[in-house]
Every structure is written in C-alpha cells, then in structure tokens.
Amino acid sequence: MPGSNPRFLEKAQTLPVDEVFLDLEDSVAPSAKEEARKNVVAALREGDWSGKTRVVRVNDLTTQWTYRDVIEIVEGAGEFLDCVILPKVQDPTEVVWLDTLLTQIEKTMGYDVGRIGIEAQIENARGLVNADAIAGSSKRLETLVFGPADFMASINMRTLVVGEQPPGYVEGDAYHYILMRLLMAARMHDLQVIDGPYLQIRDIEGFKRAARRSAALGFDGKWVLHPSQVDAANEVFSPSQEDYDHAELILEAYEYYTTVEKRGAVMLGDEMIDEASRKMALVVAAKGRAAGLARTKSFTP
C-alpha cells in the first residue's frame, strides 16, 4: 500500500491478508516521500493491524532516502512494526547496514534488540547472483522477495507485462531459473520466499497463472496489489481439499505403521509411503492447516 495514500492505509487494515507492507519506495512519488513517512508512522501507531504482519518498505540504498526512512519509521513506530523490506538488494553488506542501524535505533529507544526482521527484495542480476550470500547475511533476515518488474527491466527482458512470458518465447518459462534460484538461496538459510506483484489487476486469471507457478515450486506466498487479487492468492497458495486430506492421511497412516506395526515402508491404498513421503506430506499439511482447512477423511488401518 502506497504510504502516500492514507485512504489505502485505512483500507489495508480490513483485508484478509497475512502481511501488509506500507510502501515508501516505488509506489510513492519522490515529492511525496516525506509526507509518506508521517502517514506510515501514524497508520502503524493508530491502525488496527491485528492478525497481520506489519511491514514497511523503505527506499533502496542507492537513494538519499533510506537512512531517514528507517530512522523515522522505527523511532516513530518501532513497537508496531514487525519487519522492514529493503528493496533492490544487490549485496550482503546492504543487509548488514540495515541490521546495524536497526540495532542502534532499538538500543536508543529501549526496544527489544533484534525483534524487527528484514525482508530482502531481489530485483536485479547482481542481487540474484549474490542471493546465497544475501540470504545468509543477518539473523534478522526472514524472507527473500522477488521483484519481477524491476528484475525484468534490469536484465533487458523484452516484455511490458510483469509475470507473463516475454512475447516470442514459447520454449519454456522465462521465470523458472530466477524463481528456483531464489528458492534455493532462501531454503539454504531457512528463510521464507515470496513472489512479487502481478500488475494487471483486472486480470485475475493472469494473476492465478503467475501465482500457480511460484506456489507449485514451493514459494510461501505472493504479493497482492489490489483487494481483487486477495482471494485468488489465498486460493492458489492453499492446497486443495483433496491434497490436504491426502497429506493428513499419509501422516496418520505412517504414524500408525511405524509405531504400532513397526514398519517403515508400507502401502496406503495403491501408494507406497515411507519417511520421505511423510516429509512431503508435512509440507502440504502445514500449508492446509495454516489456511484453516479441515479434514474430511480419516485413516482406518
């Protein structure tokens, strides 16, 4: 949500999303940056954000705004803030810089040191090539975020529609390598990994198409830019009822066979399950539980 628009900052509080980020970066005009900081502090302090992770995206480190963004937001509303998104991260030293500044502000203000997390947004080739080092650069780091619009621009990809394949490329998925690269870097350091925006806000099918791609690979979520995208995102990133039931069934059956019957590789219907099946089932079951799904099938030996 653009920090320069108080009406949107109100609206964001009512949406069924897991996280809200209040933006000081690219959705805010240069002339409105200072005003936006004040709006964001007020919205964090006075708004009702219950049930949502509260995040602010500051400007990137090539600009003159970053340090004041961090100081004003964290001094003004640090108790009401969960994470800071640092955009266009190219190098681990940028994250270390933010970590150090946060520590100094936390000490000055008497906040718990280390509570505020960092999300690093990767938006160009240098950031992607350095993704492993960036992902391991700070204990505060919680998430890597893909920034497809800036990324496509930075590598000269010939497209104007973010999230769609570049016209003329019919061989595969132009995003596959980038998404996988980010996924590996994030998982190597036990971080979350989040897909970026889809800008055609009226094209819900297009949004779902892009979202399904990262959801299938294992991404933890995707940005939404408009209320119209929220239901689609929640749907795509939640497992189907069928998959959720299947996962819970595997967990229950595996528990029974390994403890009661003391067997490690067993048949569940037509499927052989073992310890690796349990791990795969845990992933799907955890996503289903987080999405509030309820079981409709139970296991009988």
Ligand code: GLV
């Ligand atoms: C988001 O910041 C993007 O560049 O896609």
Ligand code: MG
């Ligand atoms: Mg960007």
